[in-house]
Amino acid sequence: MIARIAALIRFPFGLRGAPWLPLIVLGAVLVFAAGGEAFAPQDPNGLDLGVSFHPPCWQQGGGLANPLGTDNLGRDVLSRIIAGCRISVIVAFYAIVFSGGIGALLGMVSGYFGGKADALLMRLIEIQQSIPAIALALILAAVLEPGLNTVVIVIVLTYWSWYARIIRGEILALKGRDYIAFARVAGVGTPTIFFRHLLPNIRNTLLVLATLQVGQVILFEATLSFLGLGIQQPDVSWGLMLADARQYITNAWWTITMPGIAIMLTCLSANLVGDWLRDLLDPHLRQL
Amino acid sequence: MLLSVRDLQTHLHLRRGVLRAVDGVSLHVDEGETLGLVGESGCGKTMTGLSLLRLLPKGAGRIAGGSICLDGEELTELSEREMARSVRGRRIAMIAQDPMTSLNPVFSIGDQVASPFRSHAIARGARLRQAVVDVLSRVRIPSPAERLGDYPHQFSGGQRQRIAAAMAIACTPRLLIADEPTTALDVTIQVQIIALLRRIQAETGVGIILITHDLAVAASLCARIAVMYAGRIVETGPVRQIYRAPAHPYTQALLEAIPRLGGQRRRLAAIPGQPPSLLDLPAGCRFAPRCPHRMPVCDTYPPNTSLGNAHRAACWRVASQ
Amino acid sequence: MIRLIRRRIGQGLVSILGASIIIFVISRLSGDPTTLLVPPEAPPETIAAIRATLGLDRPIYMQYAIFLAHALTGDFGISYRWQTPALTLILDRMPATIELAVTGLLFSVVIATPTGVYSALHRGGLIDRACRVFAMLGQAMPAFWVGLLLILVFSIHLNWLPAFGFGGISHVVLPGIALGWYPVAAQMRIVRSAMLDVLDSDHILVSRALGTPEWLIVWKYAFRNAAVPLLTMLGVYFAAMLGGAFVVETIFAWPGVGRTVVEAVFSRDFPVVQAGVLFTSILFVVSNLLVDISYGLVDPRIRDDR
Numbered sequence: 001m002i003a004r005i006a007a008l009i010r011f012p013f014g015l016r017g018a019p020w021l022p023l024i025v026l027g028a029v030l031v032f033a034a035g036g037e038a039f040a041p042q043d044p045n046g047l048d049l050g051v052s053f054h055p056p057c058w059q060q061g062g063g064l065a066n067p068l069g070t071d072n073l074g075r076d077v078l079s080r081i082i083a084g085c086r087i088s089v090i091v092a093f094y095a096i097v098f099s100g101g102i103g104a105l106l107g108m109v110s111g112y113f114g115g116k117a118d119a120l121l122m123r124l125i126e127i128q129q130s131i132p133a134i135a136l137a138l139i140l141a142a143v144l145e146p147g148l149n150t151v152v153i154v155i156v157l158t159y160w161s162w163y164a165r166i167i168r169g170e171i172l173a174l175k176g177r178d179y180i181a182f183a184r185v186a187g188v189g190t191p192t193i194f195f196r197h198l199l200p201n202i203r204n205t206l207l208v209l210a211t212l213q214v215g216q217v218i219l220f221e222a223t224l225s226f227l228g229l230g231i232q233q234p235d236v237s238w239g240l241m242l243a244d245a246r247q248y249i250t251n252a253w254w255t256i257t258m259p260g261i262a263i264m265l266t267c268l269s270a271n272l273v274g275d276w277l278r279d280l281l282d283p284h285l286r287q288l
Numbered sequence: 289m290l291l292s293v294r295d296l297q298t299h300l301h302l303r304r305g306v307l308r309a310v311d312g313v314s315l316h317v318d319e320g321e322t323l324g325l326v327g328e329s330g331c332g333k334t335m336t337g338l339s340l341l342r343l344l345p346k347g348a349g350r351i352a353g354g355s356i357c358l359d360g361e362e363l364t365e366l367s368e369r370e371m372a373r374s375v376r377g378r379r380i381a382m383i384a385q386d387p388m389t390s391l392n393p394v395f396s397i398g399d400q401v402a403s404p405f406r407s408h409a410i411a412r413g414a415r416l417r418q419a420v421v422d423v424l425s426r427v428r429i430p431s432p433a434e435r436l437g438d439y440p441h442q443f444s445g446g447q448r449q450r451i452a453a454a455m456a457i458a459c460t461p462r463l464l465i466a467d468e469p470t471t472a473l474d475v476t477i478q479v480q481i482i483a484l485l486r487r488i489q490a491e492t493g494v495g496i497i498l499i500t501h502d503l504a505v506a507a508s509l510c511a512r513i514a515v516m517y518a519g520r521i522v523e524t525g526p527v528r529q530i531y532r533a534p535a536h537p538y539t540q541a542l543l544e545a546i547p548r549l550g551g552q553r554r555r556l557a558a559i560p561g562q563p564p565s566l567l568d569l570p571a572g573c574r575f576a577p578r579c580p581h582r583m584p585v586c587d588t589y590p591p592n593t594s595l596g597n598a599h600r601a602a603c604w605r606v607a608s609q
Numbered sequence: 610m611i612r613l614i615r616r617r618i619g620q621g622l623v624s625i626l627g628a629s630i631i632i633f634v635i636s637r638l639s640g641d642p643t644t645l646l647v648p649p650e651a652p653p654e655t656i657a658a659i660r661a662t663l664g665l666d667r668p669i670y671m672q673y674a675i676f677l678a679h680a681l682t683g684d685f686g687i688s689y690r691w692q693t694p695a696l697t698l699i700l701d702r703m704p705a706t707i708e709l710a711v712t713g714l715l716f717s718v719v720i721a722t723p724t725g726v727y728s729a730l731h732r733g734g735l736i737d738r739a740c741r742v743f744a745m746l747g748q749a750m751p752a753f754w755v756g757l758l759l760i761l762v763f764s765i766h767l768n769w770l771p772a773f774g775f776g777g778i779s780h781v782v783l784p785g786i787a788l789g790w791y792p793v794a795a796q797m798r799i800v801r802s803a804m805l806d807v808l809d810s811d812h813i814l815v816s817r818a819l820g821t822p823e824w825l826i827v828w829k830y831a832f833r834n835a836a837v838p839l840l841t842m843l844g845v846y847f848a849a850m851l852g853g854a855f856v857v858e859t860i861f862a863w864p865g866v867g868r869t870v871v872e873a874v875f876s877r878d879f880p881v882v883q884a885g886v887l888f889t890s891i892l893f894v895v896s897n898l899l900v901d902i903s904y905g906l907v908d909p910r911i912r913d914d915r
């Protein structure tokens with residue numbers, strides 16, 4: 001599968017339908033996340049009350065020093081947006097790896113072994129999904145100290161069930177295949193069946209699910225940070241920027257719009273790339 | 289003559305190219321007569337039927353030439369609205385192939401059978417209900433008045449086909465197109481449906497075009513048949529005559545391929561090769577690549593040769609005899 | 610049909626019970642609210658006495674049993690913050706949340722259905738593509754940001770609609786739009802794809818062959834078939850509206866359960882948090898249940914199935 005993608009990328013113009021713009025946007029976000037402050041024209045946390053509330057460069061009173069304006073504490077909006085990439089990427093990465101990992105594992109075990117454990121897991125999934133995600137997140141975030149770890153934990157505990165249910169379905173379908181039965185008859189141990197036979201078959205599905213999740217995770221993190229339950233100062237998160245900007249909505253429209261546009265572009269790009277990967281690798285997931 | 293089709297051409301415009309599904313088909317049907325349109329899957333017989341109703345795939349399907357004359361009126365010149373208002377369901381009706389999918393699952397049969405009456409403003413209110421009950425009893429659905437509120441899934445396959453037939457004959461059409469009406473049904477039910485069609489024809493004098501790949505079904509209902517291959521008619525004539533003495537090599541091969549009970553045991557005769565792709569048709573006789581009697585002259589398309597008694601075949605071998 | 614309903618109700622009850630356990634356990638893990646209620650200089654005996662009154666000195670399963678017993682009689686405790694019964698607080702605010710959720714759902718359906726049908730009919734056309742782009746954008750915007758933008762444009766700049774509070778229709782418009790914005794994309798795609806599927810089916814061809822007028826084919830015969838998958842998702846989206854309401858209510862100062870719970874979470878007000886989340890979950894489960902039942906009404910094949 002990796003080879004397939006690599007083979008396709010080797011022909012940039014033959015790759016019909018590859019969403020180049022979204023890929024570039026995501027690439028930029030990753031680069032900013034890795035490089036961090038080095039790319040930001042100014043210090044994201046640099047307070048300078050003398051330049052507070054400067055509008056973006058195309059408006060009266062703005063300048064190229066702060067192309068997207070400054071916030072209430074004089075911090076450069078563009079630099080903060082660039083700095084915010086890191087949190088988004090980190091949260092997305094850990095949240096997806098853990099929720100996908102745990103969810104997939106539980107789904108595999110439950111689907112493969114069936115019986116009481118399976119019934120129990122299905123009940124657990126139903127119960128967890130009967131609590132609205134935000135509500136669950138609120139309680140959890142209230143229990144744990146606000147911060148990066150909390151956000152990741154909250155997302156993991158909210159989204160694991162989604163993976164578990166889908167992977168379980170896949171495993172149930174695979175379980176009936178002949179080669180699994182042969183393996184068992186031949187006395188192959190269960191862990192081997194898991195890793196050699198089942199896992200490779202769900203790899204594509206898992207990858208597609210993960211990429212489809214990125215957009216949602218970004219939105220979720222932004223919401224949590226906005227409510228004050230997520231990222232805290234001095235870390236920079238787009239959601240947090242919006243929370244800060246809320247009280248100045250009447251006089252500083254750019255502080256409300258710019259971080260939101262960053263969220264929207266990143267999420268949109270992730271969704272488009274996710275859709276493209278899904279169509280490429282596992283189209284039967286289209287009904288999701 | 290009820291229906292006269294001359295040199296009909298229907299093209300499907302696909303991304304891969306232009307598919308000539310119906311490429312110069314001429315046929316006619318008289319009042320009260322059944323014409324069988326026979327051929328293997330993909331030969332264009334269903335497309336021919338759909339062309340008569342101008343129900344081609346939106347955008348891609350087009351009638352590229354030819355004439356369709358019903359009771360003297362040229363159908364290719366009518367607008368879409370006129371087709372819907374005065375032809376479809378009213379003068380020409382269709383019974384589709386699969387009774388499992390040709391009825392709308394979320395509407396009662398009462399509603400569905402009433403729809404042609406409503407669309408053509410034949411009846412309303414209490415008279416409408418009575419008309420629905422009447423047509424359902426004509427197709428021998430038991431206790432129709434009680435079953436008006438029932439849904440298609442509550443009926444058997446054979447009954448569903450009858451309901452589809454009821455919808456078709458509701459407005460007493462002049463011509464009925466039955467597209468493989470028996471293919472999806474058990475043999476025992478097939479017999480019932482054929483009997484139904486025969487009875488309807490006797491009662492109303494409707495002309496029927498029976499589209500089928502089953503030669504036995506064609507023989508039991510049709511007076512004449514037209515054999516179709518790769519978008520063209522290769523042989524037409526009275527059914528008994530064709531079955532007794534098929535003139536076109538394709539017809540001969542088809543009849544040969546029917547397994548026979550009793551007599552000597554012999555290998556099933558299949559026709560070697562494949563029908564040509566309708567995107568890329570040979571210039572001459574379309575059957576030539578698979579024909580055991582192929583001659584050099586077959587590279588040009590043979591003329592329709594008459595063998596007397598309204599029996600014609602398009603074959604050089606026939607022409608040269 | 611009855612058996613189906615009974616089974617679903619049973620499942621729903623189990624879910625609600627399980628949810629209550631989860632909610633209870635998690636909120637208890639948050640720590641001791643006693644410190645919020647007494648001045649820091651209070652003597653240990655006072656603290657211990659208060660803890661005993663609140664039942665916080667018993668083992669956790671006992672606390673849950675007490676909680677459950679009380680809950681079944683409608684007693685969810687007294688709000689630490691406002692000194693009124695938590696249940697009253699929540700139930701008083703429930704109608705506002707439901708009103709908001711229904712408005713949001715209405716908005717999304719009203720936008721998504723015609724655009725979805727139109728897109729299906731004019732597949733590949735300019736409007737189809739524009740709608741899909743628009744919808745994709747909608748799915749990438751968090752509800753709270755949509756709310757802020759709506760306030761910015763319609764309240765502050767244009768001064769057409771109020772940004773806060775509860776009152777007549779004008780007050781529910783902006784929050785409703787903010788809430789219903791997100792699902793429009795997905796709903797539109799569902800309608801579009803369902804319509805495309807149905808319009809391709811044999812029975813629609815037969816309808817056409819019978820001379821049925823095109824508008825009737827689209828809006829009566831095709832649409833009812835396409836409505837079935839939409840109905841599934843409607844229940845899911847209503848439930849999602851309930852969840853999304855938490856954030857939207859906070860932005861628009863909408864007096865609903867969501868805003869109350871958010872505030873209660875910050876003030877560690879257990880009873881209100883528990884009651885609020887539990888009742889939202891109950892609403893969630895009930896709306897999913899109603900969707901399952903409504904299938905039977907729209908799709909007659911399911912009625913006789915079980």
